[in-house]
Amino acid sequence: MKFFYTGILLCLSISIYAQIPPIDTDRPDQTESAFLVPAKWLQFEAGFNFQKNNIDEKEYLTPTLLSKYGVSKRVELRLITTLKTNSSVTTFGTTNETGLDVAELGAKIALAEEKKLFPKTSFIFHLGIPAFSSSKFKPDNIAPNFRFTMQHTLSEKICLGYNLGCEWDGYTNDPAYIYTLTAGFNFSKKWYSYIEGFGAFKKQIFPEHNVDGGIAYFITNNFKVDFSSGFGLTTTAAQWYIALGVSVRFKTTH
Secondary structure, eight states: OHHHHHHHHHHHHHHHHHTSOOOOOSOSSSSOOSOOOOTTEEEEEEEEEEEEOSSSEEEEEEEEEEEEEEOSSSEEEEEEEEEEEEEEEETTEEEEEEEEOOEEEEEEEEEEOOBTTBOEEEEEEEEEETTSSOGGGOOSSOEEEEEEEEEEEOSSSEEEEEEEEEEOOSSOSOOEEEEEEEEEEEOSSSEEEEEEEEEEEETTEEEEEEEEEEEEEEEETTEEEEEEEEEESSTTSOSEEEEEEEEEEEESOO
């Protein structure tokens, strides 16, 4: 009988977890999701990126890691850490600088649910803390950023997401005004793809515009892998990038 009851409890547990929506992530696109991590769940989103900024400069992120914890239905805590390598070609040869990029502490707050033409909306903010970085990548000041993230459900298989916000680099007082616009497509319960435009405007600097796209595969409801790539449309944008990612979540309480 003991094994019988254990079997029933196991089946009930599997059934409960099966009812949880698949993991929703902020990667691989640049458009942050309007959805939050479920309360009492811990989620990790890791990406391995290669980016060619110009003919002489390359950038490696190995990895960039977004850690998220659901405090409640309306609040999610966030920590972004990145191990970065900048590679540059000079007259003296190739120079590589590796270290911890500025760590960002922040939160995502749910503001409104989708209703007719009004999108599901959340607010995200981070503070880049200079003390939590290597000397090579340490800015002069705290580097804040924020964005409003919105999402429309167009059909069972298509959604539209967009972000608007500002970022400071910690070196100047002039913000970069950022935008993203992405169309997402659910081909099945396992496969997702997207195409996106994103960029930034900054005072006295030519605008930065980019396009990218990617795919993701859900190995389980709590485990997802992704691939993405994109390129710049203006001279101020990076020439191109390619990225691989993996995302996983765990429930912290029973």
